Amino acid sequence: MSHDLTLDRIRQAPKVLLHDHLDGGLRPATVVELADAAGYSQLPTEDPAELGAWFREASHSGALERYLETFRHTVGVMQTRDALVRVAAECAEDLAADGVVYAEVRYAPEQHLEAGLTLDQVIEAVQEGFELGRRRAAEQGRTITVGTLLTAMRHAARSREIAELAVRYRDSGVAGFDIAGAEAGHPPTRHLDAFEYLRRENAHFTIHAGEAFGLPSIWEALQWCGADRLGHGVRIVDDIEQGADGDARLGRLAGYVRDKRVPLEMCPTSNVQTGAAASIADHPIGLLRRLNFRVTVNTDNRLQSGTTLSAEFAELCAAFGYDWDDLQWFTVNAMKSAFLPFDERLALINGRIKPGFAQLKWASR
Numbered sequence: 552m553s554h555d556l557t558l559d560r561i562r563q564a565p566k567v568l569l570h571d572h573l574d575g576g577l578r579p580a581t582v583v584e585l586a587d588a589a590g591y592s593q594l595p596t597e598d599p600a601e602l603g604a605w606f607r608e609a610s611h612s613g614a615l616e617r618y619l620e621t622f623r624h625t626v627g628v629m630q631t632r633d634a635l636v637r638v639a640a641e642c643a644e645d646l647a648a649d650g651v652v653y654a655e656v657r658y659a660p661e662q663h664l665e666a667g668l669t670l671d672q673v674i675e676a677v678q679e680g681f682e683l684g685r686r687r688a689a690e691q692g693r694t695i696t697v698g699t700l701l702t703a704m705r706h707a708a709r710s711r712e713i714a715e716l717a718v719r720y721r722d723s724g725v726a727g728f729d730i731a732g733a734e735a736g737h738p739p740t741r742h743l744d745a746f747e748y749l750r751r752e753n754a755h756f757t758i759h760a761g762e763a764f765g766l767p768s769i770w771e772a773l774q775w776c777g778a779d780r781l782g783h784g785v786r787i788v789d790d791i792e793q794g795a796d797g798d799a800r801l802g803r804l805a806g807y808v809r810d811k812r813v814p815l816e817m818c819p820t821s822n823v824q825t826g827a828a829a830s831i832a833d834h835p836i837g838l839l840r841r842l843n844f845r846v847t848v849n850t851d852n853r854l855q856s857g858t859t860l861s862a863e864f865a866e867l868c869a870a871f872g873y874d875w876d877d878l879q880w881f882t883v884n885a886m887k888s889a890f891l892p893f894d895e896r897l898a899l900i901n902g903r904i905k906p907g908f909a910q911l912k913w914a915s916r
C-alpha cells in the first residue's frame with residue numbers, strides 16, 4: 552500500500568456509495584435514544600459503545616439469516632415520522648462527513664408501518680430527513696446528493712406495491728427499487744411482476760443476488776428479472792475458473808456480466824460477516840477488479856459492520872495494495888452505475904470526482 556493512503560486521506564476523496572441500508576446505518580447513540588423515546592425495551596444494552604460492539608459481533612455469524620436478525624432492533628426504533636426524519640438526516644450528515652458526494656440509500660417502507668404510518672408517510676418522512684441532512688451538511692461546507700432506493704422484502708408479497716411507489720416518487724428523490732432479505736429459498740423470480748412493471752415504466756432496479764446463494768440467483772436476477780445492477784454478486788466467481796498458469800476462464804454468465812458491464816455492488820466487510828468471503832484478503836473483489844468487471848465498493852450496513860466507505864477502501868488498500876488510481880476507478884465505476892440521469896453523472900465525474908482525486912494525487916507526489 553502506498554503509505555499516503557491513510558484513512559484520513561481516503562476520507563478526503565470524493566466518493567460514491569450505491570449500496571447502503573438506512574436501517575443498517577444508525578448511530579449507536581441514536582438507537583439508544585430512539586428506543587428510550589419509543590419505550591422499546593429489547594435492546595441488548597443501553598450503552599452506545601457496547602451496543603455498537605454488540606451489532607458488530609452479532610452480525611459476524613457467518614450466516615446471512617443471523618446477520619439479518621439484528622435489524623429487528625433498528626427497524627424496531629424506526630416506526631415514527633420523527634424517528635425516520637432523524638435517522639435519514641443523520642445518515643446524510645454521516646456520509647457527507649465521510650467524503651461521500653453521491654449516495655443511494657435503501658430501506659424497505661413496508662417494515663416501518665407498525666405504529667400506524669402509511670407507506671406514503673414513511674417515504675415522505677425519509678425524504679424530508681435526507682433533505683434536512685443535506686442542508687446541514689451544506690452548512691458545514693459539504694455537498695452531498697442522496698437518492699433513495701425502495702426495497703421490497705423478498706420473503707413478503709408487497710413487491711409490486713413497492714415498485715409502484717418507486718415509480719410514483721421517482722421525481723421526488725426515489726432513484727430506484729431493490730429486493731433484499733434472506734436469499735436462499737426466495738428466488739427473485741417470485742417478484743417478476745414487480746420487475747416487469749418497472750421495466751415497462753423505464754424505471755431502474757438492483758437486486759441483492761449472489762450473496763448467500765450462488766449462480767442461479769444471479770442468473771435469474773439478470774436474465775429473468777432484468778436487473779440493472781447486482782447487490783453483492785460475489786458468487787459470480789463460481790463461474791470463473793482460474794488455471795494454474797494464472798489465466799482466468801469465464802463461463803457464459805460471468806462473461807455476460809463482464810461484457811455487459813453489469814455493476815457489482817460489493818460490500819467487503821459485510822461479506823466476511825455473513826460468510827460470503829473468508830476474509831478481506833480472500834474477497835473475490837481482488838480477482839474481479841483484476842479482470843476489469845464493473846466493480847464498485849460499498850458499506851452495506853455501517854452499524855452492523857462498524858464501518859464507513861473510507862474504512863472499506865482502507866481495508867482494500869491494505870489487502871490488495873490499491874493506490875489512488877484504483878480508488879478513482881472504483882469511484883468512477885460507481886458514478887457511471889448510479890440511477891441518476893446521464894448528464895448529472897457526468898457532471899459529478901468531471902466536476903467533483905476527477906478534480907478531487909487529481910488534488911490528492913498531486914499532494915502525494
Ligand SMILES: O=c1[nH]cnc2c1ncn2[C@@H]1O[C@H](CO)[C@@H](O)[C@H]1O
Pocket residue numbers: 572573574575615619622626657658659662702731732733759762821851852
Ligand atoms: O446484505 C444484505 N442482504 C440481504 N438483505 C439485507 C442485507 N442488508 C440488509 N438487508 C435487509 O434489507 C432490509 C431493508 O434495508 C433490512 O431490514 C434487512 O433485512
Ligand SMILES: [Zn+2]
Pocket residue numbers: 570572731759782851
Ligand atoms: Zn444489502
